[in-house]
Amino acid sequence: MAIQWFPGHMTKAVRAMEEDIKLVDLLIELADARIPISSRNPEFDRIAGSKLRMVIMNKSDLADEQANKAWLSYYEANNISAVLMDARSSKGTGELKKKIADLCAAKKARDLKRGIKNRPVRAMVVGIPNVGKSTFINTYAGRAVAKTGNKPGVTRGKQWIKLAKDLELLDTPGVLWPKFDDEATGMHLAMIGSISDDILDKQEIACGIIGFMEERYAGRLKERYEEDYDGTPYEMLERIALKKGCLKKGGEADLDKCAGMITDDLRSMKLGRITIELPEDIIQK
Ligand SMILES: Nc1nc2c(ncn2[C@@H]2O[C@H](COP(=O)(O)OP(=O)(O)OP(=O)(O)O)[C@@H](O)[C@H]2O)c(=O)[nH]1
Numbered sequence: 001m002a003i004q005w006f007p008g009h010m011t012k013a014v015r016a017m018e019e020d021i022k023l024v025d026l027l028i029e030l031a032d033a034r035i036p037i038s039s040r041n042p043e044f045d046r047i048a049g050s051k052l053r054m055v056i057m058n059k060s061d062l063a064d065e066q067a068n069k070a071w072l073s074y075y076e077a078n079n080i081s082a083v084l085m086d087a088r089s090s091k092g093t094g095e096l097k098k099k100i101a102d103l104c105a106a107k108k109a110r111d112l113k114r115g116i117k118n119r120p121v122r123a124m125v126v127g128i129p130n131v132g133k134s135t136f137i138n139t140y141a142g143r144a145v146a147k148t149g150n151k152p153g154v155t156r157g158k159q160w161i162k163l164a165k166d167l168e169l170l171d172t173p174g175v176l177w178p179k180f181d182d183e184a185t186g187m188h189l190a191m192i193g194s195i196s197d198d199i200l201d202k203q204e205i206a207c208g209i210i211g212f213m214e215e216r217y218a219g220r221l222k223e224r225y226e227e228d229y230d231g232t233p234y235e236m237l238e239r240i241a242l243k244k245g246c247l248k249k250g251g252e253a254d255l256d257k258c259a260g261m262i263t264d265d266l267r268s269m270k271l272g273r274i275t276i277e278l279p280e281d282i283i284q285k
């Protein structure tokens, strides 16, 4: 897929992060629980340097529960501080507060020794576009302080948010990276809506979804579209278009319309909770 996914504002955002990292104690990275591999920008490793880090596997309400557990075990086994979240709900905030406190305990103790009391923990919240950074900050703050929206590129500039006297968060624009290592990365990011739909080939994404669903969650396409999987994903796309009435004026299949429907269905859980990448996929890379 030849796509221009690295617009100028992302270059600027990365530069700002390189500066702002000096001001924070902790880097909180939001990953998408459906694609925990492709949703983690390798640039963040470089930007983080030796700073404390944690991973929030967000949108875990859309991901497969079994896979969520597998990922938690993976992070635990690799000594990475991680939590599952649905950033729209405040349910996980208690656990998260505790994790942040645990992570920053040593630093607090050092501060105290040097006579610095009550200095708030500062954390930079980073992640790919549309992963839920601003939603997370709003939930954590208990009020709508950051702008959100269901498309990539809503946050354009950084924004400091004082949550309480002990925590300050920096909201940042979603950033991708200039070159994907393998083709699957771009496809997976496109499937969940992290790359602007305007620059993507709708049918190619829908075919990617069809192929994936048949491989990982066989039977769910049939349940939703009443069509047996047979032949190629493209042929399946054509059949679903005819079955579901995605038609052009002359009665022929409207493949773009059908592709949009399938993509929306995947993103809005009408094909069930799905996880596209599993821990074992890391080894295969
Ligand atoms: N189902 C579900 N939806 C979520 C979750 N977190 C965020 N969303 C939705 O995802 C969309 C994007 O959320 P934002 O908070 O704007 O994402 P962002 O990472 O700040 O995006 P950019 O600023 O564009 O980089 C919104 O429609 C949110 O309601 C979650 O945990 N589960």
Ligand SMILES: [Mg+2]
Binding pocket: 133, 134, 135, 147, 148, 154, 155, 172, 173, 174
């Ligand atoms: Mg945002």
